[in-house]
Amino acid sequence: MSISNKDNTLRGARNLGRLGTRRINGYVGSRDRIDFAKFTLGEVRELSLSIGRIANRASSARITLRDARGAIIRSFNTGRRNITFRDDFGPGTYFIGIQQIKGEVNYKITAAARPTEPGERLDTARDLGVLTGTSIVSEAVGTTDPSDIYKFTINDVGNLQARVNSISAGSRVELIRDLNNNGLIDSGEVIASEVDSFAPFQPSIVTDLPQGTYYVRVSPSNPSNSTQYELTLVNTPFGGSPPPDPGNILATARNLGAVAGTVTAREYVGVLDGLDAYRFTLNDLSNIQVSVQATSTNTQIQLVRDVNGNGLIDNGEVIVSETNFSSTNLSRFTQDLPAGTYFITVASRNASASTLYELNLVATPFGGNGQPDPGNLLSSARNLGPVAGTVNVKEYVGVIDGLDAYRFTLNDISNVQINVQATSTNTEIQLVRDINGNGLIDNGEVIASDTNFSSTNLSQITRDLPVGTYFITVASRTASASTLYQMSLVATPFGGNGQPDPGSTIPTARNIGVLSNTFLAKEHVSVNVDPSDFYQFTLNSTANLQARVQGTSGNTIIELIRDSNGNGLVDSGELIRSDTNFGSSYLSSFIQNGLAAGTYFFRVTPRPGVATNYTVDFALV
Incomplete structure (x- = not known):
C-alpha cells in the first residue's frame, strides 16, 4: 500500500x-502516523461511520470526527470488532482523522450520508429545503414510528399540493405552520388536514400559501396500523410581488x-393572512379602476x-367596497377621485378560505x-377673479x-354661459348672488340652477347678468x-357704459339731464337680481318722444x-x-306725441321669469 x-x-x-x-482505506504507523480526509454536507444528513476491525492485537488507531475548525466532535479507538457510529449533522465541512496509537494499522472506513429519518417533532423534522417544484419521499409510519414530519420553505406565494400514497393502510396528512416559532404544534397551527381510511389510501391537500416555512406530518389513520407511503409535494409559484408582505392595517x-398608470401586485390572502392593505397617492384628479382576480x-x-x-378605518372612511359572489372570483370597482392618499x-x-x-x-x-x-362654502370659494x-x-x-x-366678478354687464360636463354621473349646478353678503345661500339668492337627468351628464345655465x-x-x-x-364659464361683455346701475325707484333713478337728441344705454334687469331700472330726463319744450328697449334674452315692460x-x-x-x-323679437317701444315740457321718468322691468340685458334709447322725433 502506498504511503503519503x-x-x-x-x-x-x-x-x-x-x-x-x-x-x-489507508495506513498509519511508524512511517505515516496520521491521515485526514475532508467531506462536506449540503444539508442536514444522517452521517454513519463504519470502522472495520483490526485483527492484530498489537495495533490500534484513534478515529476522530472534527468540525470545520478542527475541533473534535467524536472520538473512537479501533479494536477487534467493527465500530459503527450514526448521528445527524447539519450542513458544513467536516474532517475524519486516523491517528496511530500503536503498531502498524491498515484501516478501512466507510462514510455515508443519507437523508435524516423524519422526526416526530418540528425540531427533528426532515428538512427538504426550498421547495420550488416537486419533491417525493418514501418512508414508513406505524406502531414503532407513529408519525413523520417534513420541513420545507417556499420563497414565493404559490399553490401547494401535498399527496400521500399509502401502500397497505389508511393515512393522515397535515399541513402545519409554527406561527409562534416555539417548536410546538399549538392550537390553530394545523392549517389543513386530510385523512383517507379506505383504499386506495390517497389523502391530499391542495391550498394556496404565502411565503414561509411549513411542515407536513404523515401518520397512519389508525394508530394500530403500519404502512409504507410515498409523499409527493408540488409547489407551483405564483410569481408574487417582492417582500415584504402587505401589512394588515393601514x-x-x-x-x-404615486400612481398615474398601472400598478400590479400578486399576493396571498386567507387563513394565514386575513387582510392585505395597499397605500397609494394620486397627484391629480383621476379615475381609478381596481380589479382583484383571485385563483381559489x-x-x-x-x-x-x-x-x-389615525391609521384606522372609521365609520364613513370606506369610499366603495365590492364583494364578488360568482364563480369568476373577480372583484372590481371604478371610482373618480380627487388628489390625495388612499x-x-x-x-x-370567507375567513376560512385562502386564495392567491x-x-x-x-x-x-x-x-x-x-x-x-x-x-x-361661499366664504371659501375658489376665486376665478374678473371674467x-x-x-x-x-x-x-x-x-x-x-x-x-367658485366666485367670479363681472366688471361689465354680460351674458354668462356655464357648462359642467361630468364623466360619471349627473351634477346639480347653481348660479348664486350673495345679496346680503353673509356667506350663506339664503332664500331668493339662487339666480338659476340646472340638474341633468340624462346620460349626457351635462348641466348648463345661460344667463344675462349685471356687473357684480x-x-x-x-x-x-x-x-x-x-x-x-x-x-366652462364663458362671460361675454355686453358693452355697458360703465355708469352706476340705474336705481330701482324714482328717488334713485339715473338722471340723464335735459333730453335734446338721442340717449343710448346698455343695462340689465331681472326678477331676482335687478327688478327695475329708472331713468330721469327733462324736456325744455313740448316734444314727440320715441322710446325703445331691445332685450337680448327676454321681453321687458317699458x-x-x-x-x-x-x-x-x-x-x-x-x-x-x-x-x-x-x-x-324682445323689442318694446312706443312714440308719445305732444309731451309737454317737464321732468319725466322711464322705467324698464322684466316680464315674469325674465333676466335680460337690454339696449335702451330715447329720441325726440
Missing part, C-alpha cells in the same frame, strides 16, 4: 467532496407610491380614505389645474367632496355618487311716468304710456 504524508494535516486532507457513500400598508375563492375589496389620519384592502370573502390573487390598479389622470380644491372671456376648470365632486364653490360678484356651486346629483367634471305730486312713488294716474312685447 500529504494528508497529515487538515489543510492537506484528502477531499471526498460532497459526501454520499465513500470508502476510505399603518403598515404596502406603499405603491372570492375576495372583498375596499377603497379607503383615512380622513382623520388605501385598498383585500380580504378573502392579482391586484390591478389603473389610475387615469384627468388633468386638473393643480389648484387647491374649491371650498364647499370677460372663458375660464375652464377640471375638478371632482362626490362622496369625498360634496360641493365645490357671483358664485357657482357644483354638486353631484346623488350624494352617494362621485364624478370628475370640466366646468313705462313713461310723471311724478306729478313729487312723492317719489308711481301713483294712480301718473303712468303716461307703456308697452310690453310678447313675441320673440
Whole structure:
C-alpha cells in the first residue's frame, strides 16, 4: 500500500467532496502516523461511520470526527470488532482523522450520508429545503414510528399540493405552520388536514400559501396500523410581488407610491393572512379602476380614505367596497377621485378560505389645474377673479367632496354661459348672488340652477347678468355618487357704459339731464337680481318722444311716468304710456306725441321669469 504524508494535516486532507457513500482505506504507523480526509454536507444528513476491525492485537488507531475548525466532535479507538457510529449533522465541512496509537494499522472506513429519518417533532423534522417544484419521499409510519414530519420553505406565494400514497393502510396528512416559532404544534397551527381510511389510501391537500416555512406530518389513520407511503409535494409559484408582505392595517400598508398608470401586485390572502392593505397617492384628479382576480375563492375589496389620519378605518372612511359572489372570483370597482392618499384592502370573502390573487390598479389622470380644491362654502370659494372671456376648470365632486364653490366678478354687464360636463354621473349646478353678503345661500339668492337627468351628464345655465360678484356651486346629483367634471364659464361683455346701475325707484333713478337728441344705454334687469331700472330726463319744450328697449334674452315692460305730486312713488294716474312685447323679437317701444315740457321718468322691468340685458334709447322725433 502506498504511503503519503500529504494528508497529515487538515489543510492537506484528502477531499471526498460532497459526501454520499465513500470508502476510505489507508495506513498509519511508524512511517505515516496520521491521515485526514475532508467531506462536506449540503444539508442536514444522517452521517454513519463504519470502522472495520483490526485483527492484530498489537495495533490500534484513534478515529476522530472534527468540525470545520478542527475541533473534535467524536472520538473512537479501533479494536477487534467493527465500530459503527450514526448521528445527524447539519450542513458544513467536516474532517475524519486516523491517528496511530500503536503498531502498524491498515484501516478501512466507510462514510455515508443519507437523508435524516423524519422526526416526530418540528425540531427533528426532515428538512427538504426550498421547495420550488416537486419533491417525493418514501418512508414508513406505524406502531414503532407513529408519525413523520417534513420541513420545507417556499420563497414565493404559490399553490401547494401535498399527496400521500399509502401502500397497505389508511393515512393522515397535515399541513402545519409554527406561527409562534416555539417548536410546538399549538392550537390553530394545523392549517389543513386530510385523512383517507379506505383504499386506495390517497389523502391530499391542495391550498394556496404565502411565503414561509411549513411542515407536513404523515401518520397512519389508525394508530394500530403500519404502512409504507410515498409523499409527493408540488409547489407551483405564483410569481408574487417582492417582500415584504402587505401589512394588515393601514399603518403598515404596502406603499405603491404615486400612481398615474398601472400598478400590479400578486399576493396571498386567507387563513394565514386575513387582510392585505395597499397605500397609494394620486397627484391629480383621476379615475381609478381596481380589479382583484383571485385563483381559489372570492375576495372583498375596499377603497379607503383615512380622513382623520389615525391609521384606522372609521365609520364613513370606506369610499366603495365590492364583494364578488360568482364563480369568476373577480372583484372590481371604478371610482373618480380627487388628489390625495388612499388605501385598498383585500380580504378573502370567507375567513376560512385562502386564495392567491392579482391586484390591478389603473389610475387615469384627468388633468386638473393643480389648484387647491374649491371650498364647499361661499366664504371659501375658489376665486376665478374678473371674467370677460372663458375660464375652464377640471375638478371632482362626490362622496369625498360634496360641493365645490367658485366666485367670479363681472366688471361689465354680460351674458354668462356655464357648462359642467361630468364623466360619471349627473351634477346639480347653481348660479348664486350673495345679496346680503353673509356667506350663506339664503332664500331668493339662487339666480338659476340646472340638474341633468340624462346620460349626457351635462348641466348648463345661460344667463344675462349685471356687473357684480357671483358664485357657482357644483354638486353631484346623488350624494352617494362621485364624478370628475370640466366646468366652462364663458362671460361675454355686453358693452355697458360703465355708469352706476340705474336705481330701482324714482328717488334713485339715473338722471340723464335735459333730453335734446338721442340717449343710448346698455343695462340689465331681472326678477331676482335687478327688478327695475329708472331713468330721469327733462324736456325744455313740448316734444314727440320715441322710446325703445331691445332685450337680448327676454321681453321687458317699458313705462313713461310723471311724478306729478313729487312723492317719489308711481301713483294712480301718473303712468303716461307703456308697452310690453310678447313675441320673440324682445323689442318694446312706443312714440308719445305732444309731451309737454317737464321732468319725466322711464322705467324698464322684466316680464315674469325674465333676466335680460337690454339696449335702451330715447329720441325726440
